Amino acid sequence: MENPILITENLKAYYGNHLVLKDINLEIPRLNITAIMGPSGCGKTTLLRCFNRLHELSPGGRIEGQIWLGDTDILSLDPIMVRRRIGMVFQRPNPFPTMSIYDNAIAGYKLNGMKLSRVEADEIVEQALRGAALWDEVKDILHRRGTFLSGGQQQRLCIARALAMNPEVILLDEPTSALDPKATAHIEELLISLKSRVTIIIVTHNTGQAGRIADYTAFLYLGELVEFGPTERLFTAPKDRRTEEYLSGKFG
Amino acid sequence: MKQLSDTLFNAVVRSCAIGTLILVSGLCVTLVIHAMPVFRHSGLSFLFASTWDPLRQQFGALPFLVGTVITAVLGVLISLPFSLSIAFFLGEYFPSGKLSIFFQSATDLLAGIPSVIYGFWGLFVVAPFMQKIEIRLGIMPYGVGIATASIILAIMIVPYTASVSREIIKLVPSDLKEAAYALGATRWEVVRHVVIPYAHSGILAGILLALGRAIGETMAVTMVIGNRNEFPKSIFDPANTMASVIANEFAEASDDIYLSALIAVALLLFLFTTVMNMFGRFVIKKLTVRQES
Amino acid sequence: MRTGSYSRRIVVNRIMEGVIFFFAFISLLPLTLILFYLAKKGMAAIDWQFLTHLPRPVGEEGGGVVNAIVGSAILIFCATLMAVPLGVGAGLYLSEAKEGKLSYWTRVAVDILQGSPSIVMGVVAYLWVVKPMQSFSALSGSIALAIMMLPMVIYSTEETLKVIPYTLKEAALALGVPYYRTILKVVIPAGMSGITTGVLIGVARIAGETAPLLFTAFGSPFLDINPLKPVAALPLVVFNYATSPYPQWWEQAWGASLVLTFLVLCLHLTAKIGTRRWKIQF
Numbered sequence: 001m002e003n004p005i006l007i008t009e010n011l012k013a014y015y016g017n018h019l020v021l022k023d024i025n026l027e028i029p030r031l032n033i034t035a036i037m038g039p040s041g042c043g044k045t046t047l048l049r050c051f052n053r054l055h056e057l058s059p060g061g062r063i064e065g066q067i068w069l070g071d072t073d074i075l076s077l078d079p080i081m082v083r084r085r086i087g088m089v090f091q092r093p094n095p096f097p098t099m100s101i102y103d104n105a106i107a108g109y110k111l112n113g114m115k116l117s118r119v120e121a122d123e124i125v126e127q128a129l130r131g132a133a134l135w136d137e138v139k140d141i142l143h144r145r146g147t148f149l150s151g152g153q154q155q156r157l158c159i160a161r162a163l164a165m166n167p168e169v170i171l172l173d174e175p176t177s178a179l180d181p182k183a184t185a186h187i188e189e190l191l192i193s194l195k196s197r198v199t200i201i202i203v204t205h206n207t208g209q210a211g212r213i214a215d216y217t218a219f220l221y222l223g224e225l226v227e228f229g230p231t232e233r234l235f236t237a238p239k240d241r242r243t244e245e246y247l248s249g250k251f252g
Numbered sequence: 253m254k255q256l257s258d259t260l261f262n263a264v265v266r267s268c269a270i271g272t273l274i275l276v277s278g279l280c281v282t283l284v285i286h287a288m289p290v291f292r293h294s295g296l297s298f299l300f301a302s303t304w305d306p307l308r309q310q311f312g313a314l315p316f317l318v319g320t321v322i323t324a325v326l327g328v329l330i331s332l333p334f335s336l337s338i339a340f341f342l343g344e345y346f347p348s349g350k351l352s353i354f355f356q357s358a359t360d361l362l363a364g365i366p367s368v369i370y371g372f373w374g375l376f377v378v379a380p381f382m383q384k385i386e387i388r389l390g391i392m393p394y395g396v397g398i399a400t401a402s403i404i405l406a407i408m409i410v411p412y413t414a415s416v417s418r419e420i421i422k423l424v425p426s427d428l429k430e431a432a433y434a435l436g437a438t439r440w441e442v443v444r445h446v447v448i449p450y451a452h453s454g455i456l457a458g459i460l461l462a463l464g465r466a467i468g469e470t471m472a473v474t475m476v477i478g479n480r481n482e483f484p485k486s487i488f489d490p491a492n493t494m495a496s497v498i499a500n501e502f503a504e505a506s507d508d509i510y511l512s513a514l515i516a517v518a519l520l521l522f523l524f525t526t527v528m529n530m531f532g533r534f535v536i537k538k539l540t541v542r543q544e545s
Numbered sequence: 546m547r548t549g550s551y552s553r554r555i556v557v558n559r560i561m562e563g564v565i566f567f568f569a570f571i572s573l574l575p576l577t578l579i580l581f582y583l584a585k586k587g588m589a590a591i592d593w594q595f596l597t598h599l600p601r602p603v604g605e606e607g608g609g610v611v612n613a614i615v616g617s618a619i620l621i622f623c624a625t626l627m628a629v630p631l632g633v634g635a636g637l638y639l640s641e642a643k644e645g646k647l648s649y650w651t652r653v654a655v656d657i658l659q660g661s662p663s664i665v666m667g668v669v670a671y672l673w674v675v676k677p678m679q680s681f682s683a684l685s686g687s688i689a690l691a692i693m694m695l696p697m698v699i700y701s702t703e704e705t706l707k708v709i710p711y712t713l714k715e716a717a718l719a720l721g722v723p724y725y726r727t728i729l730k731v732v733i734p735a736g737m738s739g740i741t742t743g744v745l746i747g748v749a750r751i752a753g754e755t756a757p758l759l760f761t762a763f764g765s766p767f768l769d770i771n772p773l774k775p776v777a778a779l780p781l782v783v784f785n786y787a788t789s790p791y792p793q794w795w796e797q798a799w800g801a802s803l804v805l806t807f808l809v810l811c812l813h814l815t816a817k818i819g820t821r822r823w824k825i826q827f
Contacts, residue, residue, distance in 0.1 A: 054715065054718065054719060057718065078255070080721045080722075080723055081721070082721075083718065083720065083721035087719065087720070088719035090712055090715065090716065090719075094710075094712040094713055095716075096716065096717075097713075097735055098731075098734045098737075108720040108721065108722070110730075111717055111720060111722040111727070111730050112720075112721065112722055112726070161720070162719075165720065165721070255723055257723060257725050258723055258724045258725050261724070261725035261729075262725075264634065265634050265637050265638045265641070265642075266642070267634075268632075268633075268634025268635040268637070268638060269634070269635045269638040269639065269642075269648070269651045270647065270651075271634075271635070272651055272654055272655065272658075272695065272699065273650055273651055275654070275658075275692065275695075276654035276657055276658055277654075279665075282669055282672050283665070283668070333568050334569070334571065334572040335572075337564070337567075337572070338568075338572055340565050341566065341569040345562075345566075355569070355573075358573055359572075360813070361576060361810065362572075362575075362576050364753075364809055364810055364813045365579065365809070365810075366752075366754070366755070366780060366805060367754075367755065367756075368753070368755040368783050368784050368787075368805075369583070369753070369783065369802050369805065369806055370579070371784070372783055372784075372787045372798060372799075372802055373579050373582060373583075375788075376582075376787070376795070377578065377582060407575045438554050438555065438557070439558055439562065440557060440558040440561040440562065441558070443561075464660055467662075468662025468663070468664075469662070470662060470663060470664045470756040471755045471756055471780075471784065475784070475787065475788060495662055495664050495756070498664055499664060499759055502668070502759065502760050503759060503760045503763075514668075515668060515672070518664065521662055521664070522661060522662070522665045525661060525662055526657050526660060528660075529656065529657075529659075530657075533656060
């Protein structure tokens with residue numbers, strides 16, 4: 001693969017003494033959508049949370065190995081710096097309840113004490129909300145609380161919030177599992193439109209979703225990376241028996 | 253790689269917790285240190301002697317211990333029928349609805365009135381009434397005394413037992429009650445044979461909490477107990493409690509031993525209430541654990 | 546269950562119901578009486594002069610309790626200033642930190658404080674502040690009140706912050722916000738109404754307290770905002786006037802009682818409304 005944006009080398013993740021991810025060697029292609037799939041408990045969310053070093057905040061969370069973002073080993077960086085370059089969107093939409101839509105969009109700047117002039121802030125907010133396909137719906141109510149939006153809109157607001165920081169990668173952890181089909185479709189469309197500017201890694205347990213939007217798919221089982229490749233090839237001609245069984249619904 | 257500001261922040265927050273601990277320990281230590289002189293002076297007879305004569309440097313705290321216990325116990329006993337009735341009324345018969353809200357608000361109001369106002373009202377309304385009764389009975393019409401103090405205490409602690417018990421009673425699972433109804437039991441029988449046995453430790457805890465409150469109650473008692481430093485011989489006699497003797501005499505305590513004696517009384521009071529409260533909370537915790545299992 | 550004759554059981558049921566209802570309603574009697582007396586005698590004593598003038602010596606007409614109103618305000622304000630930072634910090638520690646020795650013993654300390662009689666706080670404040678300073682003061686009174694308020698603030702801060710969903714913290718952390726800023730700018734603002742309610746409940750508790758002020762703030766016939774001098778307070782006025790031998794002062798005591806009760810009940814009401822609103826935030 002040319003110029004992958006993220007490379008993991010012998011990545012191991014622990015909860016205390018319990019080994020959850022076993023020697024993951026993965027290359028995430030730049031400016032594509034990569035899906036991480038697998039049955040419950042296979043470690044896909046853990047892998048995602050290793051990328052932005054959120055795993056270390058869980059009780060007993062430990063990482064061994066290396067993760068390269070471009071040519072920097074992010075495990076040797078300050079985690080806070082990592083998280084400004086790799087953003088995250090969670091399963092349940094979580095806009096900050098005490099902030100307006102406007103403030104939520106630039107929350108990354110505000111909370112970090114980064115000063116923005118009014119003009120700069122306005123521009124960042126608009127760009128982010130447009131990028132999240134939310135601008136037209138909220139441009140007149142920017143100063144209302146974020147929690148007044150529908151579930152799908154809240155999730156797009158969270159995507160805008162992540163986009164506003166201009167990250168190189170955005171991680172999404174089952175972002176549509178709490179949403180209805182229509183909102184899900186919106187988000188899927190949105191992600192496809194975003195991949196030209198930011199690399200997307202999405203954890204999903206929905207094979208249909210992976211099939212629809214992911215260029216590449218990684219299949220995890222019991223903490224091991226079983227198979228990785230272009231989605232179409234993985235789905236139609238899986239090399240590993242376990243991948244095939246998962247895709248045909250035998251387990252998971 | 254933890255940033256300096258995070259470490260600093262954590263240290264500050266942690267020191268608040270430590271500060272609270274130091275505060276309470278300091279409180280205990282201060283009381284003990286300043287109470288020591290009187291114990292050195294009178295020894296353990298401080299706790300058992302019944303003469304409190306500051307002028308002659310005789311300090312026996314027994315009358316106050318007795319006064320405290322009698323008023324508190326009487327107060328709780330008098331309040332029981334009322335607080336339990338309210339607890340059952342709100343927990344069982346009318347757990348919701350307008351009447352319930354009205355009663356609950358009234359109970360909360362009772363709990364919110366400051367102690368000094370209870371004392372004032374007690375002094376000017378209940379004491380004269382008590383005097384009339386005492387005249388009828390042919391005894392010294394003090395008006396103030398153990399009886400009056402117990403009545404005022406009873407009124408003040410009704411809300412405490414009532415609200416704790418009410419919560420416990422509401423927790424009784426309805427399927428237990430329905431099983432009893434299905435067997436043809438009347439309302440009262442369900443209360444007696446299902447609700448009370450299930451909730452009895454919670455009710456007990458509520459009573460203990462109220463008792464702890466009653467022991468520590470100062471102002472209302474000070475104003476209606478008559479302030480006499482002797483053993484009461486009947487419930488119509490004036491007396492003093494640990495809290496009321498401190499309230500009355502602290503500001504005028506002339507010499508160090510006298511002050512130390514009063515501080516020792518404060519220490520005793522503190523220990524009493526702490527033990528009562530710890531016990532009450534222990535019982536509540538045991539009850540909650542039982543519910544969850 | 547004994548099955549006595551059916552009609553007898555019905556009668557017992559009715560009687561017990563009656564007994565319970567009777568006692569429950571009688572309980573309302575003292576409350577009504579107190580409120581009635583407060584309203585009747587209190588209103589008689591309150592007028593514009595009462596609320597805005599200083600007390601006059603016995604025998605002279607008029608006089609008011611403005612120094613007590615101001616004094617109470619000062620005491621409450623200073624107590625809150627001392628109790629809130631310490632209390633919120635301790636509550637924050639208890640809600641965030643891992644369970645261990647410090648958490649355990651801090652909780653024990655808070656429990657002890659919560660159940661301690663207010664007069665004991667007064668004694669301690671006397672020994673800590675009045676004795677070294679050789680004078681009564683508003684400062685010592687505030688300290689006594691602050692100690693009393695502390696457990697309430699700690700408890701409600703801990704409970705509020707515990708309920709805030711972890712996802713909120715995660716969202717901020719994922720944006721690269723350091724931990725301390727996450728707490729200060731996301732978690733605490735989200736819990737603000739709960740914490741404020743706790744503070745209000747604490748204030749309601751100390752506003753009516755007399756015992757801790759008896760030998761700390763001590764009371765004063767003057768209006769003085771110097772925290773190092775003794776200060777008047779509404780509960781002290783009620784106590785001193787009620788136990789004095791002067792009927793004039795008794796009247797004023799009713800007026801002060803009404804003002805005090807009104808103040809305290811308003812605080813309780815506000816705290817109650819706050820509790821209800823805060824509970825449905827998430």
